[in-house]
């Protein structure tokens with residue numbers, strides 16, 4: 001590849017990301033603010049966030065859980081958030097014994113409680129293991145949020161709520177998802193601060209069922 005065609009490809013990549021972020025700014029910020037506020041009600045009350053994705057989306061999903069267990073910007077209590085794909089022994093055992101479609105669903109059945117939230121990230125919105133996890137979660141009373149590529153797709157339809165990035169390239173979807181993850185964390189921290197919860201200790205896990213959903 002010549003230097004000029006590589007530069008053209010890089011320009012197109014940057015342009016696609018700029019376009020995707022412009023659409024996210026117009027169509028996605030309200031959804032992310034709503035999710036941040038919702039998490040600020042669920043997690044301090046003892047609820048849990050479960051997250052999962054495949055490949056590049058696994059990296060984005062565990063980026064989100066790390067921000068919640070550690071911190072995003074400001075000092076605050078740790079909150080319960082688990083990246084299911086990072087449970088290597090569970091993933092390999094469940095995949096080996098029950099099939100790859102079950103690697104997340106079985107963990108959702110194990111860890112998810114009524115009132116918890118499951119976030120699933122997928123560029124295609126068609127990964128069977130994520131669709132199985134969404135169905136298991138909804139049966140367990142776990143609220144399902146999907147971050148996907150272009151709509152319509154089966155995962156967005158299976159979720160309670162979805163934020164779909166309308167762009168053709170898988171890489172651009174993943175990059176926009178990372179921005180969405182950070183915006184969600186910003187909204188979560190702002191909601192905690194405005195409710196005065198940011199410095200309060202997390203409630204015992206059994207209290208989660210008392211958190212009413214506002215779908």
Ligand SMILES: O=C(CO)[C@@H](O)[C@H](O)[C@H](O)[C@H](O)COP(=O)(O)O
Pocket residue numbers: 054055056057121122123124125126127170171174
């Ligand atoms: O990162 C990439 C491509 O950019 C790949 O690893 C990609 O994440 C994998 O092909 C995934 O299996 C795609 O799954 P999904 O996003 O469609 O659910």
